[in-house]
Amino acid sequence: MSTANRHWILARRPVGNGYAEAFALETETLPALAEGQILVANKVLSMDSGTRMYMTDREDSYQPGTPLGAKLIGTVLGVVVESRHAAYKAGDRVRCYGQWADYSVVEPDATYCTGLDDAHDDLKAYVGIYGANGWTAWVGVVETGAAKAGETFVVSAAAGCTGLMAGQIAKARGCRVIGIAGGAAKCDLLTREYGFDGAIDYKAADVEAELARLCPNGIDVYFDNVGGAILDAALANMALFGRVAVCGLITNYIAEGPVPGPYRFDQVLMKRLRIEGFFSPDFYAREPEFNPQLARLAAAGQLRLPFEVSTGLEATSAAFTKLFTGANIGKVVVEL
Amino acid sequence: MSTANRHWILARRPVGNGYAEAFALETETLPALAEGQILVANKVLSMDSGTRMYMTDREDSYQPGTPLGAKLIGTVLGVVVESRHAAYKAGDRVRCYGQWADYSVVEPDATYCTGLDDAHDDLKAYVGIYGANGWTAWVGVVETGAAKAGETFVVSAAAGCTGLMAGQIAKARGCRVIGIAGGAAKCDLLTREYGFDGAIDYKAADVEAELARLCPNGIDVYFDNVGGAILDAALANMALFGRVAVCGLITNYIAEGPVPGPYRFDQVLMKRLRIEGFFSPDFYAREPEFNPQLARLAAAGQLRLPFEVSTGLEATSAAFTKLFTGANIGKVVVEL
Numbered sequence: 001m002s003t004a005n006r007h008w009i010l011a012r013r014p015v016g017n018g019y020a021e022a023f024a025l026e027t028e029t030l031p032a033l034a035e036g037q038i039l040v041a042n043k044v045l046s047m048d049s050g051t052r053m054y055m056t057d058r059e060d061s062y063q064p065g066t067p068l069g070a071k072l073i074g075t076v077l078g079v080v081v082e083s084r085h086a087a088y089k090a091g092d093r094v095r096c097y098g099q100w101a102d103y104s105v106v107e108p109d110a111t112y113c114t115g116l117d118d119a120h121d122d123l124k125a126y127v128g129i130y131g132a133n134g135w136t137a138w139v140g141v142v143e144t145g146a147a148k149a150g151e152t153f154v155v156s157a158a159a160g161c162t163g164l165m166a167g168q169i170a171k172a173r174g175c176r177v178i179g180i181a182g183g184a185a186k187c188d189l190l191t192r193e194y195g196f197d198g199a200i201d202y203k204a205a206d207v208e209a210e211l212a213r214l215c216p217n218g219i220d221v222y223f224d225n226v227g228g229a230i231l232d233a234a235l236a237n238m239a240l241f242g243r244v245a246v247c248g249l250i251t252n253y254i255a256e257g258p259v260p261g262p263y264r265f266d267q268v269l270m271k272r273l274r275i276e277g278f279f280s281p282d283f284y285a286r287e288p289e290f291n292p293q294l295a296r297l298a299a300a301g302q303l304r305l306p307f308e309v310s311t312g313l314e315a316t317s318a319a320f321t322k323l324f325t326g327a328n329i330g331k332v333v334v335e336l
Numbered sequence: 337m338s339t340a341n342r343h344w345i346l347a348r349r350p351v352g353n354g355y356a357e358a359f360a361l362e363t364e365t366l367p368a369l370a371e372g373q374i375l376v377a378n379k380v381l382s383m384d385s386g387t388r389m390y391m392t393d394r395e396d397s398y399q400p401g402t403p404l405g406a407k408l409i410g411t412v413l414g415v416v417v418e419s420r421h422a423a424y425k426a427g428d429r430v431r432c433y434g435q436w437a438d439y440s441v442v443e444p445d446a447t448y449c450t451g452l453d454d455a456h457d458d459l460k461a462y463v464g465i466y467g468a469n470g471w472t473a474w475v476g477v478v479e480t481g482a483a484k485a486g487e488t489f490v491v492s493a494a495a496g497c498t499g500l501m502a503g504q505i506a507k508a509r510g511c512r513v514i515g516i517a518g519g520a521a522k523c524d525l526l527t528r529e530y531g532f533d534g535a536i537d538y539k540a541a542d543v544e545a546e547l548a549r550l551c552p553n554g555i556d557v558y559f560d561n562v563g564g565a566i567l568d569a570a571l572a573n574m575a576l577f578g579r580v581a582v583c584g585l586i587t588n589y590i591a592e593g594p595v596p597g598p599y600r601f602d603q604v605l606m607k608r609l610r611i612e613g614f615f616s617p618d619f620y621a622r623e624p625e626f627n628p629q630l631a632r633l634a635a636a637g638q639l640r641l642p643f644e645v646s647t648g649l650e651a652t653s654a655a656f657t658k659l660f661t662g663a664n665i666g667k668v669v670v671e672l
Binding site: 061 | 599609
């Protein structure tokens with residue numbers, strides 16, 4: 001099989017959110033598969049802000065950086081078109097770490113790859129509620145945050161994919177839920193459509209003062225997707241023995257140099273807080289445990305996720321940019 | 337009874353470690369006890385760095401600040417000389433939040449106060465191994481740090497009272513223990529006398545590089561007494577899923593303005609760390625659980641604590657200063 005494959009490479013390290021300048025679309029002829037590899041026709045590219053870290057050359061990241069000139073990688077959903085791996089055959093639907101390309105060449109024994117069940121016809125569901133974002137929201141609320149009924153739960157990037165699900169999961173568990181998001185429209189959506197008890201527009205409000213007003217007994221669980229000044233505003237308002245579940249630190253991903261930690265870091269001692277990071281690849285293997293819990297919430301109407309779909313491989317850099325500019329509500333994907 | 341009582345007051349807020357200028361020794365005639373109060377002849381004043389926070393007017397502290405002109409407070413050991421509280425009688429030995437004075441007036445129903453058992457003739461033991469420092473070391477190692485045999489354990493202010501006990505407790509649990517202390521003499525003591533596997537002189541060494549050399553598999557538990565640059569050096573060297581048990585943040589206590597948090601804060605996410613503060617008053621009530629465990633270690637020769645004794649109430653400000661200038665090894669007390 002001699003097939004053309006368009007693929008995005010990391011042409012240079014992105015500065016800030018300059019992804020259009022950092023990525024380049026190239027075309028190759030696919031090489032023959034090696035033993036143990038599969039060829040996946042990509043159908044959905046999952047846009048995830050954590051991928052930003054792979055674009056740096058930092059050695060203290062959770063994943064090795066992508067070398068300049070190499071293909072950009074991320075979670076993809078697709079269909080196997082050719083297999084030299086015994087566990088996969090043509091026609092299988094898979095979720096894997098693939099390439100931002102028409103086709104992904106994947107070595108399932110060396111990288112994340114899993115076949116999909118038949119529960120959902122719509123492939124996108126497997127990077128939404130029933131994928132890493134859903135599992136992350138679940139773990140952050142239930143395990144890292146240990147949110148209990150009656151507690152006050154605050155989440156940042158609350159209209160984003162993980163934040164929106166985290167807020168709904170916390171609400172379903174009986175928490176009072178406050179979301180922090182950018183813009184009045186998103187805030188309205190959170191309270192009117194998704195059952196949040198309150199929302200703070202960080203672009204317009206004094207977040208620390210609003211948290212104090214909306215959380216008079218303090219924040220028991222802060223689910224953080226952003227770090228930076230909003231983390232500080234939350235730390236200033238934590239309840240005794242509160243938990244900060246650190247899901248993402250978008251502020252840090254984009255920084256060029258060292259970023260000071262939160263100025264209210266000493267609240268970890270003053271309030272006896274627990275600040276804990278968590279990272280979805282650590283619990284990918286627990287998918288069979290998470291999905292039924294998430295499906296139960298979805299069936300009860302307690303967990304919904306809108307998609308922000310871009311179409312065509314060319315749209316990838318613009319779609320990725322949305323994650324950082326606050327342009328999206330829910331899960332951003334590129335459909336091919 | 338008309339008795340003169342010398343007592344230290346907070347004459348002004350200390351700047352840095354200028355305690356001699358901030359404290360003033362005054363004399364009063366003791367007022368008659370009110371119902372519910374006891375009068376304690378102070379025998380031992382416990383010097384604790386956390387007391388520094390009570391001397392600020394910060395509202396985000398773990399304890400309300402001491403008003404200017406008010407008596408300085410802290411943990412004292414003494415003997416009841418007069419009682420208007422049913423649970424106490426003259427002659428009882430007590431540990432309580434008292435005043436830095438010849439006599440403490442204490443209201444046991446409103447403040448920490450407890451009678452002492454007969455296990456130790458030497459009163460000092462009740463603010464050493466069998467007091468808040470011992471319990472703090474135990475909780476930080478066993479519970480907050482969750483140190484397990486075979487893990488690498490690092491403690492800062494390792495020659496101080498809590499740090500020295502934390503290191504020994506971790507060692508007794510089978511950890512590899514590295515201490516960070518100021519000066520070659522202290523470092524020698526840690527490794528030669530107290531069984532530490534290694535020690536780093538932060539005044540002479542590049543702490544981050546030395547931690548990398550001494551902890552090639554990363555730090556599993558960092559027991560932090562200081563914060564600041566040493567916390568950053570530790571964060572840069574944590575192992576995946578490491579725990580940072582935040583016992584004290586001396587760097588922050590002394591700061592006049594907001595202090596940036598650790599520059600390596602993002603390691604909480606990159607390494608999936610747990611950073612957790614703990615504070616001994618939360619577990620004072622668990623004394624009956626802790627002391628037998630600590631006594632068992634002491635009986636086995638695995639837990640020893642030297643005292644740095646100053647004599648006479650006049651010596652208090654100089655004794656307190658030792659906690660912050662690195663002049664002490666082990667527990668600093670003032671004996672009256």
